[in-house]
Amino acid sequence: MSAKKILIIGGGYVGMYTARHLRRMLRAGEAEITVVDPKDYMTYQPFLAEAAGGAIEPRHVVAPLHRVLKGVRVLTGRVTGLDHDARTAVFEPARGPARTLGYDILVMATGSITRTLPLPGLAEHGMGFKTLGEAVQLRDHVLAQLDVAASTDDDAVRRAALAFVVVGGGFAGVEALAELQAMAEDAAKEHGLDPAELRWILVEATGGILPELDGRLGAWTVRTLTGRGVEVRLGTTLDSAVDGHVALSDGTELDAGTLVWAAGGRPNPLAAASGLPVDRLGRIETTEFLNVRDIRHAFAAGDGAAVPDLTRPGQFTAPNAQHAMRQAKVLARNVVADVRGEPLRPYRHAYLGSVAGLGHRQGVAQIHRVRLTGLLGWLAHRGYHLLVVPTMGQRVRVLAGWLLSGLFHRENVRLDAR
Template identity: 70%
Template sequence: MNKRILIIGGGYVGLYTALGLRRLVRRGEVDVTIVDPRGYMTYQPFLAEAAGGAIEPRHVVAPLNRLLPGMRVLTGRVTNVDHDARRARFEPVRGPAYELGYDIVVLAAGSITRGMPIAGLAEHAVGFKTIGEAVHLRNHVLGQLAAAASTDDPAIRRRALTFVVVGGGFSGVEALAEMQGLADDALRYHPRIERAELNWTLVEAKGAILPELAPELGVWTIGALRERGVDVRLNALLTSAADGVAALSDGTAVDTGTLVWAAGGRPSPLAADSGLPVDAIGRVKATAYLTVEGIPDAFAAGDGAAVPDLTRPGEFTAPNAQHAVRQAKLLGRNLVAYLKGRSLKEYRHAYLGSVAGLGHHQGVAQVYRIRLTGFLGWLAHRAYHLAWVPTFNHKARVLADWALSGLFRREAVQLGGLEHPESDFQEALREHVKAA
């Protein structure tokens, strides 16, 4: 009987592991099922550019069923794994839950947004981890500008033009930078709003931003943001978001119409809920061979796995796309070796460096000992991430988006109605009832 492989998660690890199996295993040798809540892989580093309008949102995602023909792609969630029985409980997007049987499981559920018990956070903030959130932020920023231009109330105007981002990592910095670029471009269509009226605040709990880069690059980025009018608050925590007012631990209170929570993530709770071995922060305990520690027929990699970093003894690999993709490619090969009774290989990869885009044709990059800032850093950021975009099709589409955004001004139309398309229809029905 063919071995049944269940891959939980369709992000970097899930997709690239499945692609590796397609290349290395002949059709019919294994039955592969991949489960993901959305049914597509999101290229996370381009979320900020999607929010800023430089890239079409559809070009930031890759549908799993298109990339993985011949494999079973299920849209929904695995809520529990009974590894002793080799069964997983699956909840589809519609219909009752049922069980999936398997012989080998790959835990690639990644991470989820890290929440905090902060008053008003759930009601007034938006995350920045999914393509839906990126599209919402783009519409929201443009909607705030339109609201400010359409009112004479100074308090409403001030609130609409105040933007706060919590989190000084890559997601937070890039989200703020791209939103600011979008807003600056859109101001030409709102002559009643002066650029100086826009207020941007970046809040970071630690004393530095972009921790994966060299400290001097973080310092340079702070200087570049402050030159653009961004109020960078270091060593500050968000203590409350009640009534839309961002209260900080340094005593600052900012009445804001836009609050973005980009304060990092935490491992998916699936492993811990299923009784699999996890470390103190909830990551699956993995070996250097990408197997689950002490558990046969189980593999894990990516953000949700504690994979030993053999290039830095005693440490674990960082939760980023670079490690996730490289681990997944090895994981595909190790799965084939495992099926055929061959020895597995250890994951060993020295960190190449990181890049960050800051909008306005600015960026920072660190690749080995090479450090770039400004325009060169921006070019390095785009070249680096383009190389990691899955499939030639998506690379071409992203390049086309960039070429068009270089030739023409970005679109500044607010399509918030797309998020709630039923509202106009429901309002029309209400009006009909009143008229009757």
């Protein structure tokens, strides 16, 4: 019997962990695994904010796929077309002509991309916060704004440079703002600036922030950020940002040198273009076994899939790392079962809670019914993520970075070429 060809599209949480589990579960010669992703590394998203804030080195928040997935074929490029009936995928490498990849079993782990809106000025002035490159760019940009403020005699230019607007009150937006604020306040003193001059605004369209946490923790976070001088605008949206002039729906207008767009994501468009069944949001429809509904030998999980939540009948699992990592293990088992003609297992996972870091040695955490805030929340945030980063090398490097940043001042230096 020839080895089955397993094609995994996406090298993020689901893709990398699924391939990793498959490599351990499959017998020698039983299957060939190929992972395709535009990048040759997996980014540990919860550490992006600390990488942007300078608490840890950016390169320490990524896991190189070639190193982590030894024995797995890793292709850097994009899948631009699928024909599941023919079991073929069109692959465009980073350089060179496109070619066709054949497969027997498909795993769609395409994840999500930043969700943007057609708001005036957003495309020109808004900065994303989803990739490592965007995190590094944002760090450099914030430090550049401090350089501008420290070097000008024009009060209007100075005020604009020291105004920072973050749109999105989820984990990405809140943690990005909190860590960048901590870094900027430290760097401002080095620039001869008064940290009190910095203006931070968090914009959230709903009535609360950190929606996956208990509402009381979200309210505590609002009070904490407000106490640090952050203007938290709930029930507010961004109307425009033409020429860097930010207009909010509550009537606030200001010139801001920094506008961060962290208002959620949407499924990767490849899901809708794949020919596989998708829901109205563009997520691939799956069963509780993580196989694509009504399609044989195709599986999907993560942010780009509508996975039924068996612990909450009628709902779908939340698009977070907690589910993605656990779905990957069940998905790998079911792919192996598909290879061997064995029964599939359902995915069931009850929500354990979430953690968030807020800089300044503050954080929030919810573990089942236990709620932690302040220093305890911050320690829970760091402890949890340190345990679940993909490799031991990352754990050691991240821990060393934390220890060094605790003993010495952050290195508030821009990394861009100038």
